[in-house]
Amino acid sequence: MSSRYSMDVKPLSQKLSDSIPIEIHEYIISHVDSTSTLKNCSLTCRAWLRASWRNLFSQRRIVVDRTNFESFLEFIELDSLSVTIIRFIRSLHIEQGESWLLYRSTGPRNPKTFQFDDYLQRLVGLVSVKSLRLGGIRRDIGPPTIAALRHNFAGVSVLEIHSVVLASAEQFLDILSSFPSLSGLVLGGVAIDSLSEVQCTHDSLHTLLPPHTPPVPTTLTELVCNLPQDETIFLFSWLTLHGTVSIRKLNVTLIHELSNAAVSKYLRDVGPFVEELTIGSADINLPDDFTLSPCVMLSTLGISVQFRSRSNALNLGVPPTECFIPLIKILQTISAKQLKEVNIWLRPNGHMAQEEYEQLDWDGLASVIEQPLFKSLFRFRFFASSKHVEIVKRVIKKRIWEEHPLLAPVVRVRAWG
Incomplete structure (x- = not known):
């Protein structure tokens, strides 16, 4: 069957091939996702070269x-x-x-x-x-x-x-x-x-920014930052100074009380414009006034939770139940009525046994998700490492799906890597 089919297939005549607009060829090539095929297309003829290279380098x-x-x-x-x-x-x-x-090679460094x-x-x-x-x-x-x-x-x-x-x-x-x-x-x-020294008070954040600080690009809609304390304070002080309201997606790592206060102040000022927010390292001390209540348009929230496993000798005596405290505090400040998705990354700093996962405050977390404010929630996903994902699934089945059945369609577990 296959051999007869291949014999029946004939190439187009030169006259017919020349009559096809180049736009048709380019449209077909734009849907090719094979690297080897695109390379072959680029070698076929000059007319196919640009379309092949344009597609080849679009995602590389x-x-x-x-x-x-x-x-x-x-x-x-x-x-x-x-x-x-x-x-x-x-x-x-x-x-x-x-x-x-x-x-990349094992040879001497390139001088x-x-x-x-x-x-x-x-x-x-x-x-x-x-x-x-x-x-x-x-x-x-x-x-x-x-x-x-x-x-x-x-x-x-x-x-x-x-x-x-x-x-x-x-x-x-x-x-x-x-x-x-x-x-x-x-x-x-x-x-x-x-960087200038920073003084932080309960009501405001003061920093000596460079004179005549240029404005933030008005086209900036997405910001991802994982910076040290002083650089975080400088960046968010700059954003706050210029009343930057264009950012819709924000991914920020919280590492220190002072820099967290700068992020918190920024969110209070421009929160109504943020639609997607990801918070990293949520095991640190948040300022008392840290709140997501101004983020009334928030549709997607991500939080990275660091776990202090008892298997780590430095963390002996730290109860695992404390690991969810910052997470629950953050969730309790949400006021957005159209929140659709919450993603939680579980990041233990050592091996976490199933018993340790079970000791986390799942009931406290479930009580927050069950509030009427989260009725529009489409999915609440936990991301665990590949070696822990099955453990987390078993714990969530027992502590969430069975004890809080209304949350079963919403709460899911995925592997991250």
């Missing part, structure tokens, strides 16, 4: 570091003469620092220097880049780096900055101001030297 991030930047520059130089992949790259990661990712001031200005022609990740920036960058970001990456809408040390708050703000169309900002491991 290109990483450039000191081990391959010379080869990348060759592509850039070649692009001025003919079509190359340069003009189709949509996601780009440029790593300057001493990351272990730069040394070549790689400084953003000298290098970024040569990255031209990347007209399709929308997502840019900068890693390993050192405090010695200067005006050439800022100018290159503005000239060569003005079309970037999502910026990620990871594992960097900046000389000043002004330097950080100069980088952000280079992206006028910024809609998403991801900050992780960012250290800023010479």
Whole structure:
């Protein structure tokens, strides 16, 4: 059957093939998700090349570091003469620092220097880049780096900055101001030297921001930040100062009482505009006035709960029942009537036995979810590690599904990894 079918299939005639508009070919290629097929399509003919590369690089991030930047520059130089992949790259990661990712082989480290001031200005022609990740920036960058970001990456809408040390708050703000169309900002491991001392009172947060602080991009709708204490205070003080109301999705790590107060103040001021909120490290001391009540438009909430397992010698004597206290406190402050989804990440710092999971305050948690305010809740999901997911399922079946049957259709357990 298969052999007869293959014999019946004939290629289109040249005349018929030429009569098909190129837009039809491009539409078909845009639905191909196989890397090998897209590569073959790009080699078929010149007419298919652009559509194939456009699809091939739409979901793939290109990483450039000191081990391959010379080869990348060759592509850039070649692009001025003919079509190359340069003009189709949509996601780009440029790593300057001493990351272990730069040394993938077992050979000696690459001794070549790689400084953003000298290098970024040569990255031209990347007209399709929308997502840019900068890693390993050192405090010695200067005006050439800022100018290159503005000239060569003005079309970037999502910026990620990871594992960097900046000389000043002004330097950080100069980088952000280079992206006028910024809609998403991801900050992780960012250290800023010479941040002003911060004083926190019960009623307000005072910080000496740089003079003439530039405004927050009005296009910014999504913010993810995992920062040290001082950098968190600076960032949210800046957002609060300018009354930033454009952010709809916020993912923030809570690590210290002072920085948590800065986040809390920001939420009180702009809470009505936040629709999706994720809170990390919820095992710390929250300020007394921390509340999600202003977030009246909240539809999705995520909370990461850190567990102090008794298997960790440093946590002997810490009752597991305390692990849900911050979680329950946060849930009790919710006022949003259209909350649809709650996701809880369970993160033990050691092995958690089933008996320890059972000692958590499931009844207290269930009593909150059963309140009329949560009647529109579509799902309440717990995410556990692959080695704990079956244990958590057994505990929730016993403590939630059987003891609180009305919650059974809503509460679910998933593995994360």
